[in-house]
Amino acid sequence: MSHAMPYPVMPPTMYNPTYTGEYTGEHTGEYTGEYTGGYTEEASSNAAPIEGPEDKTNERSFRRSRSGCFTCRLRRKKCDETRPTCNSCGKLALRCDYKPPHWWATAEERKKQKQRIKDRIRQTKVMEKHGSLKVPTSITTPVSPYDISIKTNTYINNVPVPNQSPVSVSGYNMMNPPQQQLPFTQPSSTPQPLATAQCLPAQQSLPTPQSASTEWFNAPAAYLSQPQPYSPMDAVGFGLPGRSLSWCLQTMVPIEESDKPLLNHFFDYVIPLVFPIVEVNHGGPTRVREILNALQNNKSYLHCCLSVAAIHLKTSMGMEDQMDHDIMQHRYEAISQLCRALNSKVGNSQMQVMDATLGLIFYHSCVGLPDDYLPDITWYSHFQAVANLVKKLNYAPTQFNVSLITWIDILGSTMVGETPQFAHTYRTKHLSGTPSGLQPLMGCDDRIMYLISEIACLESLKLEGQLDDMIVRHHISALSAQIDWTEPADKTMESPYNAAGVIVPEKLTKILTALFRIGARIYLYSLIPGFDRHEPNYVNLVASVADTLQFLPTGASGFDRCLVWPLFMAGAHSISSSKLRKVLAERVSALGYLGDFGGFGRMYRVLKEVWRVSEGSTSSSTSGSDTNASTQVNPVQYLPQTRQYPHWRDIMRKNKWDYLLL
Incomplete structure (x- = not known):
């Protein structure tokens, strides 16, 4: 992101370059620039x-x-x-x-x-x-409007807030007289995590978009069109019932005969797996055409897809290391072709590099193994190259790439505790009501994603020590109020299927957005100084995730793999007796092998380790408290203290889990 990465550098024997300018063989330990070439035929x-x-x-x-x-x-x-x-x-x-x-x-x-x-x-x-790259000292070409980085000194006044009474945040002592304390009004669709507390002065009012969706989504007609109910039974071939996608496209991509099984597997199994929301919103055929064009004209993208297909084959068929050779062969070739494209003078080479690099990030996060032992480049190293490339473009990326970059940037920043690369752009879009195409891509309202970006900015400033506790609470109040403004007028939840058993996209989006909204609240409230997950308000908030999940089907026909981030936020801040843990275990079991890999499999692996470490620290803390109590006489000493838990990010860092949980 925009600061030094906190993750440890991979061992020298692992392929962990720092995207900057060219592969030079020097292991600098950081990723700071862009691809400019380096792999040669004589490698x-x-x-x-x-x-x-x-x-x-x-x-x-x-x-x-x-x-x-x-x-x-x-x-x-x-x-x-x-x-x-x-x-x-x-x-x-x-x-x-x-x-x-x-x-x-x-x-x-x-x-x-x-x-x-x-x-x-x-x-x-x-x-x-x-495998290592050099860092460019500066970006000489003019940038717009994607090169706007966050200005920390203007963060306070740039968060949009509704023009209403001051709000309050729990988590600190009530010092003001009772008449100055106001209850925090929470929408009825989620439990109230905030009770009465010390009131903070409201931020200055800024223009806020109206809650009506037609006013918020000031977008082309394609975004405002209402798709007809969609049946997952017609998904085969993306609009070609009775025919597999590979049957229709197998002759359209020039490829060696030995690689055709991998390409067919990518068409038939990987594409439907990684774009379920696009498919539900009838965007499957359009997306397939874009993928097909990239496969035909972008060798790096082609080998990226073949490598991903090999990974999925390895996982789904239980082939252990039988596919490792194919994975590494195509992964290596994808990077080699990527460098050749960067050295090319062809006009569209930059867009090819962007397509391939985003593919390396996104596809691997969707099908990668939790315990992948093969050498690879970290996702944030890839994304730093994408960010620098975007800043050098004199024209906007494609709409799909804009959506994908926004998705990775916002949720990726929460993984590393840093400011999103294009935080100011998201803030500007939030104020103007401009969507980034996230809802038709991953199911969550764009406004929620923009607010998650603001929360990530707040956490970054907090981790850097630039904000004291009072200012942090002030921001939490403002952002919590903004989340309230995204609540729908009708808060009723219902199954996304109609009477005929067909998925209605609007109903599905409502449920997915609600879960991301709760996840954003949990992420926000976890920043409150003295946050204690055992407080009833927070326990109920986590439990509401389990309640909302009941509206979605379980197993392969469900959409649990689209909810990795909110499930992770809720699970990481749950207590041992939380019903979410039981519900999550049941849904993981229902997914079968689909719950073992990709972002979902990695998410559940991290959660199990977080729970194990947290319960261990709780046991140690309880044991220590009992020992102290037996030696103390004064009961005044027995005041309750906030339980201290290791942060999930520290656990990931300790285990060297550089996961992107989308």
Whole structure:
């Protein structure tokens, strides 16, 4: 984002360049610029030597491992037997198996696996050598209007607030007389997380869009059109009933025969999986045409999609490391083609780079494994390159790219605790009522997403120590009031299906927006100094997420995978007795393998670790309190204290989980 990334740098053996200008082989540890090239045709020939049994010196130095992992046994290398991944496999990004893998059964399978390992080591070495980038010192071309960064000193006066009475925020002592305290009025659709508390002066009033949707969405007619109810049973082929998408498009993309199964898998399984809301809103055919055009004319995008298809095959078919070679081959080729496109003088090369880089971010976040051990570039490194590229464009990106950039920028900023790259642009759009196309893409009202951007700005300033507690509460009051303004006039929730069993997009959007609204409230209130998740108001707010989920179907036909961010915010601030945890576990089980990968699988993995660590810290705190109580005599000492929990972001950082939870 706009500040130094707090995440630790990946080990030198991992492919973790810093997007800046070109691949140079220097591991700077930061990602700060843009792609400008670097991979060459001679890359593989310059790769570092590959370790292997042919190395006589190593054979004399190390004896063959007979009790270590099977990968080291196959390579005839000494294994330190560290679990779950030994040091040798970890350095080379190899899968470490202590149980006999499928390829251990026959000599022929071992030979094939050995060759796959050699190829993977070669790719890793090449990526190490050519994987770092230099930082451009400045951006010389004029920028507009995407190059507007947030000005922290004007944040207070730039948050739009309704012209109404002052509001109050719980979480601090009530110091004013009772007549100066006002209850915080909360819409009835969600529990009231704010009770009576010290009143803060209202911010100066700024123009606020009317609540009527037709006045807010000052957009082209395409955004205002009312689509007809959509049946998921007609989704096959995106409007081609009875025909698969691959059957219709298999001859339209020039590709090697060996890669056709991956491309067909991408068409038939990955596209419907990653764009469920687009499909419901009848945008599937348009999106497919855009994807097809990119596949035909953008080699980097093509190999990105093939790599993603291999990842999904690996997950859905339980193929373990059988697909690793295909994943790395196409991932490596995607980066190589990306650099060639940057060095190209063709007029549309910048847009090709943007399409491919956004694909590398978005598709991988949708199908990536929680425990992906293969070398890759972090999502925020990719996105920094996209942001710098946008700032250099003399024309706006495509509408779909604008929507995708906004989605990644806003929710990604909450992952790293930093200001969104284009925060001021979102603020301007919020004030003017201009949508970014988020609702038809991911199901949430654009206004909620803009307010999440403002909350991320507030958290960034708080983490930097630029705001004292009173100012933080003041902002929370203003933003909470703004969230109220997004409440619909009719707060009634109902199933998104009509009597004929067909999904009505408007009903579905209402439910998804409500869940994102609750998630935004939880995220906002977690910034209150002294926040305690055990307070009844917050417990009820988290419980309302579980209640709202009941309106959506479970399993593969549901939309749980579209709700990764709000479910994460609610789950990360839930208590052990929260019914949300039980509901979430049931819905994960109903999803089957679909709940094991992508943003949803990663989200649930983080939540389980957050819950484990939090319950451990609570037990330690309780034990310590009991010990102190037995040695104290004065009951005045037994005042309740706010429980201290490790922040979910610290847990992710400790485990090196650079996840983008969309």
